[in-house]
Amino acid sequence: MKSAINWLETSYGPENEQSTQRAVDNMEATASTILVVDDDVRMTQSVRELLAAYGYSSMTAGGGEEALRVLAEHDIDLMLLDLNMPGVDGYQVMRQVAEHHPGTDIVVISGETTFESATEALRNGAQDFLRKPYAPDRLIQILNGVLHKQRLEQNIREVNQRLEASENRYRFIVNNSPDIIYMLDDEGRFAFVNDRVTGLLGYKPEEILGKHYSELVHKEDLEKARYAFDERRTGVRASHDIELRLLCKDTSLPYRYFESRSITIELNAMGMYQKKHSGDDKGFFGTYGVARDISERKRAEEIINFQLYHDLLTNLPNRALFRDRLNLAISQARRQDSQLAVMFLDMDRFKVINDSLGHLAGDQLLQAVAGRLTTCLRDSDTLARVGGDEFNLLIPDITGREDAVMIATKIFDQLKQPVQLEGHEVFVSFSIGIALFPQDGASMEVLIKNADMAMYHTKSHGKNGYEFFSDNMKGLFQQQLSMENSIRRALDGNQFELFYQPQMEVSSGRICGMEALLRWHHPERGLLLPDDFIPLSEESQLIIRIGNWVLEAACRELRKWIKAGLDDIILAVNISAAQLEQQGFVDGILEKLKRYGVPGNRLELEITENVLMHDMDKAVSKLRKLAAHGVRVAVDDFGVGYSSLGYLKSLPLNTLKIDRSFISEIRSSQDRNSIVTAIIAMARELNLEIVAEGVENQGQMDYLRALNCCKAQGYLLGYPVSAKEARQALKEHKH
Ligand code: C2E
Ligand code: MG
Ligand code: MG
Numbered sequence: 001m002k003s004a005i006n007w008l009e010t011s012y013g014p015e016n017e018q019s020t021q022r023a024v025d026n027m028e029a030t031a032s033t034i035l036v037v038d039d040d041v042r043m044t045q046s047v048r049e050l051l052a053a054y055g056y057s058s059m060t061a062g063g064g065e066e067a068l069r070v071l072a073e074h075d076i077d078l079m080l081l082d083l084n085m086p087g088v089d090g091y092q093v094m095r096q097v098a099e100h101h102p103g104t105d106i107v108v109i110s111g112e113t114t115f116e117s118a119t120e121a122l123r124n125g126a127q128d129f130l131r132k133p134y135a136p137d138r139l140i141q142i143l144n145g146v147l148h149k150q151r152l153e154q155n156i157r158e159v160n161q162r163l164e165a166s167e168n169r170y171r172f173i174v175n176n177s178p179d180i181i182y183m184l185d186d187e188g189r190f191a192f193v194n195d196r197v198t199g200l201l202g203y204k205p206e207e208i209l210g211k212h213y214s215e216l217v218h219k220e221d222l223e224k225a226r227y228a229f230d231e232r233r234t235g236v237r238a239s240h241d242i243e244l245r246l247l248c249k250d251t252s253l254p255y256r257y258f259e260s261r262s263i264t265i266e267l268n269a270m271g272m273y274q275k276k277h278s279g280d281d282k283g284f285f286g287t288y289g290v291a292r293d294i295s296e297r298k299r300a301e302e303i304i305n306f307q308l309y310h311d312l313l314t315n316l317p318n319r320a321l322f323r324d325r326l327n328l329a330i331s332q333a334r335r336q337d338s339q340l341a342v343m344f345l346d347m348d349r350f351k352v353i354n355d356s357l358g359h360l361a362g363d364q365l366l367q368a369v370a371g372r373l374t375t376c377l378r379d380s381d382t383l384a385r386v387g388g389d390e391f392n393l394l395i396p397d398i399t400g401r402e403d404a405v406m407i408a409t410k411i412f413d414q415l416k417q418p419v420q421l422e423g424h425e426v427f428v429s430f431s432i433g434i435a436l437f438p439q440d441g442a443s444m445e446v447l448i449k450n451a452d453m454a455m456y457h458t459k460s461h462g463k464n465g466y467e468f469f470s471d472n473m474k475g476l477f478q479q480q481l482s483m484e485n486s487i488r489r490a491l492d493g494n495q496f497e498l499f500y501q502p503q504m505e506v507s508s509g510r511i512c513g514m515e516a517l518l519r520w521h522h523p524e525r526g527l528l529l530p531d532d533f534i535p536l537s538e539e540s541q542l543i544i545r546i547g548n549w550v551l552e553a554a555c556r557e558l559r560k561w562i563k564a565g566l567d568d569i570i571l572a573v574n575i576s577a578a579q580l581e582q583q584g585f586v587d588g589i590l591e592k593l594k595r596y597g598v599p600g601n602r603l604e605l606e607i608t609e610n611v612l613m614h615d616m617d618k619a620v621s622k623l624r625k626l627a628a629h630g631v632r633v634a635v636d637d638f639g640v641g642y643s644s645l646g647y648l649k650s651l652p653l654n655t656l657k658i659d660r661s662f663i664s665e666i667r668s669s670q671d672r673n674s675i676v677t678a679i680i681a682m683a684r685e686l687n688l689e690i691v692a693e694g695v696e697n698q699g700q701m702d703y704l705r706a707l708n709c710c711k712a713q714g715y716l717l718g719y720p721v722s723a724k725e726a727r728q729a730l731k732e733h734k735h
Contacts, residue, residue: 064088094124184287202249218245314370322384344451350389429464500726513570600630627652660694
């Protein structure tokens with residue numbers, strides 16, 4: 001506010017000792033620059049002297065123009081200005097000052113005595129108005145007042161500048177904090193948040209201000225957030241360390257397995273309190289907090305957790321997690337009086353694939369299979385990889401066996417298509433055992449064990465299927481375990497024997513060959529058929545020793561036939577995958593043929609489609625080598641594999657053996673069995689011989705004859721018999 005107008009009438013001399021002394025004090029205290037402007041030289045002179053006497057140095061100007069010139073060159077703090085001057089008058093000077101020199105204060109000293117002129121002067125920005133003749137004391141007093149005010153203003157400006165610098169400093173620190181710093185009002189709405197929120201969550205601070213915190217907190221963490229932010233209303237004023245996930249603005253961030261789309265932060269929230277105006281009660285004011293981004297740490301924790309509970313090859317849960325889930329599911333089933341199923345899945349012949357195609361391919365196969373299995377499941381099911389080629393599956397909340405059957409069927413459907421592995425088509429099958437809660441076991445351990453047992457049962461029955469656990473499996477399981485040892489003993493103790501089943505030319509009725517079929521004279525269990533022990537020995541690689549024994553016995557028998565003059569009878573021998581994939585397979589056979597003096601074309605190797613599929617390229621090259629020595633090749637059980645028929649052309653094939661299941665469908669000679677018809681037609685195209693397997697009645701025989709099928713084998717034509725009986729039959733037949 002401008003000061004009031006001084007209407008001073010008198011003027012008296014400046015000098016007395018006291019004021020001189022004060023001026024000396026002032027001189028050092030003030031460095032203010034004063035300009036005295038008056039067209040009356042005496043006037044400027046006297047003012048100047050007066051000022052000097054009080055320690056103020058000053059400049060003078062003899063009129064308005066000169067005053068403006070001085071102003072342009074010097075920083076003038078205070079101007080003592082006359083109004084009435086020729087040329088540029090005091091008013092004009094004031095207007096110029098107002099416009100261009102806001103730092104210059106003006107005190108008017110004028111002969112003008114009207115009230116109007118004084119008001120006009122003040123309106124134009126004068127700080128004060130002094131009438132001539134002026135009282136020196138009054139002038140000094142006004143001058144001191146104005147300069148004092150200037151100093152105060154200067155001080156305030158400096159303080160403000162310091163404050164502003166300080167605030168900028170704090171703002172900088174807050175906004176550049178690595179953490180989100182925020183304040184919530186008493187309703188939980190953001191009252192402040194620093195810039196860091198942009199870098200971490202993608203929001204600009206102004207987008208968040210006014211929002212309720214619940215709009216930012218992951219919905220699964222809302223309860224925790226409420227506890228931290230709302231709970232102190234009930235009086236507990238502790239600060240909280242909680243972990244929260246906050247939502248990012250960009251919801252399209254890609255979802256990765258270990259990452260949540262939200263940022264996890266640790267909140268340190270504390271209630272902030274302010275004294276209420278009335279009384280001493282502290283009222284709740286808001287929440288101040290610091291939120292630290294701990295996503296990296298959480299992600300690391302998640303990865304570690306994941307690794308602890310998952311199989312890293314397939315990303316499936318591992319044994320530990322499976323057992324945990326199963327335990328939970330069992331208690332839930334018990335509470336709800338519901339059923340659940342545990343499946344034990346074991347891949348058939350995985351070891352063979354792994355050994356022949358390499359571990360990398362084996363890994364890929366496991367991954368592919370895990371993927372396929374997963375597609376058969378509901379969200380609530382748990383599939384775990386619990387060993388090399390073993391998987392466990394938990395199916396909670398089933399209504400009965402049918403549900404488990406449905407899933408098993410789905411799994412087999414899924415595996416019908418081959419898996420492509422580095423140019424190979426691999427057919428995968430599983431042996432599955434199923435145990436149900438509560439009937440097959442009340443605890444996790446028992447359920448898993450029984451499912452495992454049922455799986456073993458499936459294996460021993462030819463694999464690629466499922467079986468439910470039943471109590472009578474327990475004994476059998478024990479037998480299975482001792483089977484391996486027994487097989488070893490059988491090999492050493494001559495308990496194996498080859499039986500021979502005739503193959504007959506359909507048109508002539510001539511016996512043209514025999515198939516060697518393995519029998520085991522088990523010391524306790526009596527005569528065992530191949531299905532009782534071959535699948536198990538394939539798993540344990542004992543099949544290689546068995547196979548060698550069979551080939552040896554077959555060649556020895558062929559030698560006998562040749563000696564007996566049975567020159568043109570072909571002997572067919574069954575070969576397992578592991579045998580074919582074995583390193584010295586070709587050489588082993590050639591060596592035996594040579595040793596027994598048997599021509600290669602007397603021996604036919606029976607190989608199933610699935611065996612060929614395991615490693616087509618190697619199989620082809622091995623069989624070609626053998627074929628170069630005349631050895632014949634037959635595809636056994638043709639039609640039941642899931643193969644495409646492309647391989648038929650690349651293999652050195654002689655014979656297709658139509659699987660028994662197709663023949664058994666033939667009811668009479670009039671039947672129109674399109675599959676058998678088609679296979680026979682195709683074989684003729686490919687120049688292959690056909691053996692119809694499992695011919696049991698005359699109707700089937702007639703039918704085959706009508707189709708011009710070349711060979712047949714089956715109980716109708718002869719059961720498998722001992723070597724001696726077979727030789728006898730051959731000799732009789734010859735005559
Ligand atoms: P396969 O090669 O398809 O042999 C034919 C099977 O059908 C034989 O069963 C035979 O006894 C049976 N069979 C023959 N005619 C008829 C018939 O008219 N009706 C019925 N229902 N069945 C008939 P077996 O001897 O039990 O052999 C089963 C399988 O075991 C064989 O099937 C073969 O895959 C395998 N096998 C047999 N001997 C050996 C062997 O020395 N080495 C290997 N690796 N596998 C063998
Ligand atoms: Mg066979
Ligand atoms: Mg067969």
